[in-house]
Amino acid sequence: MLPDGFDPYEHLQSIFRMMHNRRVRYEFRDVGPDDWEPVLNTPRASLRVACTILDNDNSGMMEMRLWLFYVLLKKAQDFHPAIYGIPVPSFQEARKFKPQIQLYFQEDAGDVDRGYAPCTGEISFRLMNNTSGNLNEALARNYANKIKTLFSSGSGFVWKKGKVQCVYTDRERGYALRILCRTKAEGRRVIEQVLDIQNHSPDWKKLNVSENESAAAAYPTVPPNEFIFGKSRRTPRQRPIADVRFQYAVLHVHGMPHPVVLVDRSRIFREQLAT
Incomplete structure (x- = not known):
């Protein structure tokens, strides 16, 4: 049974934020540890702030952060490395x-x-x-x-x-x-x-x-x-x-x-x- 007052969007956003931000923290671990206090003093620090999903983000902001991280910064290519091959x-x-x-x-x-x-x-x-x-x-x-x-x-x-x-x-x-x-x-x-x-x-x-x-x-x-x-x-x-x-x-x-x-x-x- 789902709890009273269950909000599907809040639940989805919470799980999505947790999984995505884990990847962001790992990618930008050179900037600071998990409890790093956000600052904009270097280009990579600025990127980490921009890629991190916040609790009060709406769906549009979440999509922009995803697009920045996976497309513009090209992290999506990690899921499909270049290969040599021929069709089966x-x-x-x-x-x-x-x-x-x-x-x-x-x-x-x-x-x-x-x-x-x-x-x-x-x-x-x-x-x-x-x-x-x-x-x-x-x-x-x-x-x-x-x-x-x-x-x-x-x-x-x-x-x-x-x-x-x-x-x-x-x-x-x-x-x-x-x-x-x-x-x-x-x-x-x-x-x-x-x-x-x-x-x-x-x-x-x-x-x-x-x-x-x-x-x-x-x-x-x-x-x-x-x-x-x-x-x-x-x-x-x-x-x-x-x-x-x-x-x-x-x-x-x-x-x-x-x-x-x-x-x-x-x-x-x-x-x-x-x-």
């Missing part, structure tokens, strides 16, 4: 494939270094005992529930990425895993977790571990600048050290234009198969 129908016309499960991971917002996008991770494998013809929703739900148990329980499975590369290859069972991690032990832990989705035990003679003799120099934490397209620009990070947390898992099936969402902690998708 074109790919499926050119290549037939075994069903594939992909697991996606991302660094927590509070851990992201200023000036960088969140670190991400992806692990995928093939279902060699299944085909597009014999795979159905019931079987997919079994995979979904297993992934939910292994990767989505509690606060989500965390993969500690780093500069050591662990390569696990067992093509007969659908694995060609390349896991960047801090240590070999961490790589084995992640591989064991992935294989457990299909109740497979690792065969460690199929694991190869490589570590650069001077990893800090080969993959610096802060990459150097290079002269690119007319100006000095920061080069992309290689093998950054970051904790990435499980976000969602999808299933790709040949003949289906959209992936089947198995598990979703991120709430990006409207539905998931996991129960």
